[in-house]
Amino acid sequence: VTCDSFSYIKGKRAPLVELKNIQIVNGGQTSNALFEASLNSEERLEDVLILVRIIETKSQPVSLAIAESTNSQTPIKSRDLRSNDDIQKKLEEAFEGMGLFYDRKDGQHSNQPKSVRVDALSAGQAHLAYSLDLPEVAKKDRGRIFSDLYETVFTDELMADELLASIKVLSVIENKKKLLQSSIRKEEKFNSAHMFLIDGAYHVLFAVGQICDAKGVDRLNYQKAITFVPAAIKYISAMVEKAQRDDASFSFNRYFKDAKTKTKIAAYIQGMEKGL
Incomplete structure (x- = not known):
């Protein structure tokens, strides 16, 4: 000790x-x-x-x-090594004030309902995509959150409100993703144009942030940001459809791991929101 x-x-x-x-x-x-x-x-x-x-x-x-x-x-685990950092304790106290339980360590509050728990790793992933504009890193390199990207994600200035906004918007996207996966498993009718959600949830989250910026909405206002989720899905769906037409060997996994994809999404949204 x-x-x-x-x-x-x-x-x-x-x-x-x-x-x-x-x-x-x-x-x-x-x-x-x-x-x-x-x-x-x-x-x-x-x-x-x-x-x-x-x-x-x-x-x-x-x-x-x-x-x-x-x-x-x-x-x-790197996460456990960082669990007693001042920023982690500060976040736990802040979330406690909101009536939520922040898991600094994996499964720390496993006795509490999932609805009132905030997982540090999941929150870090959402923050990467929504606030830091790194959806491809959130998707493929989450192990870096508590290693070389730790100081980037969990800065001393990071507020619990920022993490909360990220995970609130992501939860809406994840629910749509789960409904899609459920329909596929049960062989029920589903919108095939939304198949990209399985690999591209973090890019939809990123897109919501871009729409907020284009409309002059504070990203911390997650109640308003959530209303942009359908538009974000619509925009990325259109981009994916075009990419599939242009590339015979297209794959969702490769498309959303490519760092260039977020740049294309940002440019597309700026153009659409400005009516270009």
């Missing part, structure tokens, strides 16, 4: 150690296993002894480096 500081009475056998701002950087699974066991029978843990290494440091980069180096045999 790491901590800002620790103290104990020297010269005493088995002294109690007081730690300030403790963080478990290696041993999360062990801690969780002990917690689960205590729920069944707390008495059985009375004689359990655990060897703990205490490292005193107030440097977050040092704590991160320690976590990475001490987890070489069982690699820990």
Whole structure:
């Protein structure tokens, strides 16, 4: 574990150690296993002894480096390493004020209904596409959100409202995508022109942001932004149809992984919204 500081009475056998701002950087699974066991029978843990290494440091980069180096045999997820960052705690507190539960760690609030949970990774993906205009990265490189793109996505200035707007608009798009997938599975009638939603949901989210800009609407106003989802789907549907005609080997997956696609979408929307 790491901590800002620790103290104990020297010269005493088995002294109690007081730690300030403790963080478990290696041993999360062990801690969780002990917690689960205590729920069944707390008495059985009375004689359990655990060897703990205490490292005193107030440097977050040092704590991160320690976590990475001490987890070489069982690699820990980058997301979990970042879960105790100040920005993650700030976001959790802000969402709590909205009556929502922010999962800094995967499954942190699994006991809560999905309707009131905000997953950090999913929120980061939505933010990439909607606020940062990087839909292709949100689609194909979500693993970078808690690695090399972490400081880009989770800046010190990031507000919970920005993440909330992104995920609110995305949820409307995802619902349409799920309805489409359900119809396909059940062999029901569906709009084949909307097949692109399966691979292009984040580009629709990006398109909504572009429409907001063209109309002078604040992207944080997700209630208004949501009303632009049908238009975004319509615009991208038209673009996909043209791309399919022009390219005999067209594939949705390749089309939406191409960084050039978002540029074409932005230009198309600007032209359509201005009546060009």
